[in-house]
Amino acid sequence: MEKKYTPKEMEPKWQGYWENKKLFTAKEDPKKRKYYCLEMFPYPSGRIHMGHVRNYVIGDVIARYKMMQGFSVIHPMGWDAFGMPAENAAIEKGIHPAKWTYENIANMKAQIKKLGLSYDWNREVATCDEDYYKWNQWLFLKMYEKGIAYKKRSFVNWCPSCETVLANEQVEDGSCWRCSSIVGQKELEQWFFKITDYAEELLSCTEKLPGWPENVLAMQRNWIGRSTGAEIDFKIAGTNEKITVFTTRQDTLFGATFMSIAPEHPLVKKLIKGKKTEKEVMAFVERIMHEDKIMRTAEGMEKEGIFTGAYAINPMTKKEMPIWVANFVLMEYGTGAVMAVPCHDTRDFAFAKKYNLPIQLVIQNPVGTLTLDNMKDAYVDEGYLINSGEFNNLKTAEAKERIADYLEKEGMGKRSINYRLRDWGISRQRYWGTPIPIIYCDKCGTVTVPEKDLPVKLPKDVAFTGKGASPLLDAKGFVDVKCPKCNGSAKRETDTMDTFVDSSWYFLRYTSAKDDTRPFDPEKVKYWMPVDQYIGGIEHAVMHLLYSRFFTKVIRDLGLIKIDEPFTNLLTQGMVCKETLRCPEHGWLFPEDVKDNRCATCGKEVERGRVEKMSKSKKNVVDPDKLIDNYGADTVRLFSLFAAPPEKYLEWSDQGVDGAWRFLSRVWVLVQKNSDIIKDVKGKIEISELDSAERGLYRKTHLTIKKVTEDIERDFHFNTAIAAMMELVNEISGGSEGKVVQAEVLKAALETLIILLSPFAPHISEELWSVLGNKGSVMDIPWPKYNEGAIKTEDVLIVIQINGKLRGKITLSAGAAEDEVKKGALEDERIKELIAGKAIRKVIVVKDKLVNIVV
């Protein structure tokens, strides 16, 4: 009697086996090619969800596949452990963030381990460990020395609920990316990283990342937002002052009829000083500045402005241009001042119409039909210049160059490049993060903490009230400190670092996670980096990936590493989604609250909603832990990989999970049933001695090797790879019925199946490998290569088409000559009938594939 398939027993057994044998310990082996497989490390929220499972299972198949191919693989895991939820837990439940975080890590680690993933846990890092964040501080000091870390007073995005600063990247549709509160503005003294120094390289290197998905590169380019144009100086009438504007359309300079400046622009106060308009303008400026910036810059917002009473001079036309303060002009972009060309800019056009400002046509369309009277909106496309003096008749592109030349020659302006990217504000008014290693001394000013004093440790004893600013402000033993320079009394910086700092270099730390003398060992980094395959969610397309690229370049410029880019290949896995269920009265429902398509509470008919991203609030989540308990890790893994290719959305289906279970059970039974026959078979296979059934199965075996290997290589299309293995199983179980197949052929088929399956469903594969009498791990077996000779067939099926439509099939020997194929097709009975009485115009033969008869 065969043993039953009981994943619950065998999975922990094999996990223990792998651990004891240290199968996944990464070693720097100079004789082997290395492979760095990395999944984005999780925030330790307490429990894993299906998104994590999908992410890690994809990574695990890749890592195991590469191991079997003989690569020296590093496959680490860790914890992005600083962050707000820990602090919120402290406020709400009175649990210390450290306790909460480390307990969550322990829980999640246990959950992750049940999946049977091939991690080298010796390299585990938690960013909240002192020996990790020490190196955040060390890197900060290096960046401070280089002028990359600096402090400035600025308006920052402020989340009133989190009571902290947010980077632009962390504001989504005007709301906090974590808590969704409306983000406001606040002027604060803040620490920044000069990521803008790297804007050009971050942008140009996107061309050198062919292993990244196009949409992620597009999002990064979009975010960096390079635009080329010119800075132009405008004299202010009756003063020695000037206003500098940035424009991408210097070709329209002759059409600039007024000036729009941001309410925050420092010149505003000077311009209106002593003028009649002063009070009125200041009232307007005050009002706009108090308006929410998000509202102010929202689409369709009414354009508003007020005349300052001052004029600038157009350097080309010498005409006076009234200077207006306008709500839509942003101080953060360009110079905070815009030369308004109403005729050729949509916003300026609307503004000019509203306030009755002059409009001047300077770009004519290629067909020459534009007149001021027939224009209902600005003409923003290219054309040729008119009303532009010596530049008339030049086309837009050339005019831009010629006018830029002219401005530079006359000293009125210069070519300029502007970026949308802003410097990265890293100060957070929070406790649970890396303390910024800076001390403020009354005598010496801003002083860095000496390297020997690192890490600046987070004090344990602080009160979490949830009110006011950072808890660190009240931690006396932390704040009060001696100045490292003069030994006088001084105060520590109480801001902590944005947690994106932690995750910007963790992939380097993994290479030498235990090194306590430096952030990483350059020799180890040299061996392992860059990451060959990075896998994670699309939600990190801009922030995390951009910051990591930035850090890599900074660390390179510090002379510590040699690479330019951290991640050679990036796979952004799709979200895990599920159907939603909704009762008209009781809202979202769990599947178990539905009986016969009706709400279990009120009996109303349930609406089957859209398939949406799994979320607790919509009650369409599935718990990985329960699934593993029911089906085992291998079934969960297999379904996650089979339901969709990794980059696409995965729609969760409970029946689909059953299907995965059924497949594994069939494999189990198949091997058990045949184990006695093939266990001790040692013979070699001679293709020429096989009968047709054996030949067929042997061929299918090798076709499966080919297909599975190619599907993995072709962007990790695991779904089709699994389909191929299912075909092989169908062939073995169906094909062998009634026909006795030589034991050697059957053995080759089953062993190949187990080896190919092992990266996908490793536990059952190990178990079955041993059932067949093999010693050791199936992971030690080299990934099989297919045999060209086994795949070749003597006979091929040739498709016969008439006028491109399928009309018949014939079997011929492979490699048949064109004439032979033609003859065979034309002699086919059905074909004869169909072409009877018609003239054959042409016959096309594709070797070993098809014949197309054109009549």
Place this chain on the structure above:
RNA sequence: GCGAGAGUGGCGGAACUGGCAGACGCGCUAGACUUAGGAUCUAGUGGGCAACCGUGGGGGUUCAACUCCCCCCUCUCGCACCA
């Protein structure tokens, strides 16, 4: 508006450089076994009685188009008063 991606059976998805559309799985139908269980096994399953018709719609290139070109529609994601 700009950028990226997608649209194929009842469903998830296959079809790699143009060459048998619908692999594989789910679901469904019929049957078998059974201590009548949401288990397992076998067969069938795009539409149409049929000739034939079928990959969002319309044109084109080609002996041949899901695949290449042009136009349009729909959906998803990202960005958006960026000068």
